[in-house]
Amino acid sequence: MTEKMTSPKIVGERIKEYLKEGKRFDGRKPEEFREIKIETGVSQNAEGSARVKVGKTEILVGIKMNVGEPYPDSPESGNIIVTAELLPLSSPRYEPGPPKFPAIELGRVLDRAIRESKFIDLKKLCIKKGEKVWTIFIDVYSINDDGNLLDAANIGIVAALKTARIPKYDEKEDKVLFGELTNKKIPLSKEIPLSITAHKIGDNFIIDPTKEEEDLSETRITVGSTGEHICSLQKGEIAPIEIKELYEVLDLVEKTYKNIFKKIEKFLK
Amino acid sequence: MSERKVITPGEVIVSGNDYLPGDGTEKRGEDIVALKYGLAEEVNKLIRVIPLSGVYSPRRGNIVIGKVENLLLNGWVIDIGTAEDGFLSITEVPRYVNKNALDEVLNIGDMVVLKIISINKRGIDLTLKQRGLGKIEEGLIVTINPHKVPRVIGREGSMIKMIKEATNCSITVGQNGLVWIKGDKINDEIFAKKAIEFINKKPYLDGLTEAVEKFLKENKNE
């Protein structure tokens, strides 16, 4: 199917009508997620990895670690670098080439949720103050895009980080022995950051849209939170929202966070 | 060759000089060899391969559902899911069209039911001059594998008739894999959509009619 053959206007009308009654085509409620499947340890060469499927959307996350110098303004802290790639194989809409805005935004919004929540204890990643710290590379790849890559990717990042193990580091030779993992895990906080994006279609907000629904999104708000605290926010696309709608979204996200967390808890051990 | 069998490119389907190579096959010496992945079928010594997957192959006379992509001076460019553009000329619309107001008849983004009148170097020529063709005002559009369309329609339309009756919807199936559903209630439309998606997911086994009957009965009161 060519890219243009998506979400015709008349389907949009139906989706909006149905939403007014609080219903969606696949029988979900507006705040309901599709089925979530998580597999960790799917990559031999990564220090941590996860494959997450949310409905037909599939993403792959890999954690790689390396030792290097800290940034001058944070001599005692390790580093996090989050990169997202929208692979051409995951959708007819993506082309090979340098990352365009959607991939860049995806990486940056995910970065914010992970970084600002202080999920990773960067101070514990310091090996020698001012000289040697661990850098954690979090690489996200889309494998099939059927909407809501962001929320799915966040789940993948958390699962991958939780199950990752730190590789051996030979201090004398200043070499990381890739492939030789210690039993040490990445120092993580107990509060789990999740990104949940609410999309406005007509007068209603929905969570976890399929591609068909995502195409109708007039504006979206991604809330990164740990349940207790909100650590990141991003409003995307054009339509403005009322202040009370923002509060509605925050309530919706709070409720959804609890539901999602219950579903994915067992994968985060 | 009695049954249809799944065949892969390069495989010999049958051997023997009295067989003829049809669509998706090629004769190499005495062998009829498959050039496509699909089901090999024999009808009166003519061997052909029915593809199971892949993009839509347009044919003259096909009813298709497309989306208006562009307005030109003398007609509309319509996307029907093929690589070449579909083109609907003003002369193929069964009503008067003001040359300066093409958008009043069909505008960019509108969904239309059309028929293919010819396929040539320039592209695919479409027409609205037949009953049942025209702009789609409202309803649901479901996208399925174009190769499953014959299964959704059924022999002499029997399958689609069964679904229409059970769901109380009018349904137009485009050979390009787009299906338009229109009912009085949204719930009916969703029911029809689910039935069609059910067929789309099913592999090529027998007993489809019974399976669909069962599905329609079980999901009736939603």
Added chain:
Amino acid sequence: MNKEFKRIDGRKLDEIREIKAKVGVIPNADGSAMFQTGKTIAIAAVYGPKKMHPQHSQDPAKATLRCNYNMISFSVKDRIRPGPSRRSTEISKITEWALEPVLILDDFPNMVIDVHINILQADAGTRCAGINAASLALAQAGIPMKKLISSISIGKLDKTLVVDLNKAEEDFEEGEGPTDIPISMTEDGKITHIQLDGKITKEELKKAVEMARKACKKIYEVQKKALKEATK
């Protein structure tokens, strides 16, 4: 040939690693497949035939085949910085040359068929796994093909010829070192791709090609099976 040569993982000289192949792994694609040889995993997706942009790149005689091969950052132990490399650009072209001879492209003038290959995990033989996956994905996409293409890498470790090198064998240091010969061919033995780096005599190379022929036949059987099982 040294009959007592023991391979690091205990395989026989002509033994291919365990193969897993699955078709239809990416719902959005017109055709897709996963092909795994030992620990090397490749996935391929085909989009097309579709309109080619820009218009001046169109070929009025036939469809253009565009292959794009890339390794993901964590496919190897030493993280690869995202983005194309000279190596991935060369392999993309090699893949096109390996597949095009069997594709019937003149059915689709002015169109393009995009094949995207990503290596999710690398343990040598990645371009071969990519070609095997792409071959399946093209078939599933309904592209008319005269035959499937099967690909394998033959190695020479010092003086011993072996089938399907893994990474540890690629890094072999003793004697004449390793020689790596990736080959792709049709099931009736037409070679569409061959490369070599190392040090080998003409006689040894002929033997290697014979071994590749036998190995590719086995790979072809796996590919056929994956396509037939996808209909269930």
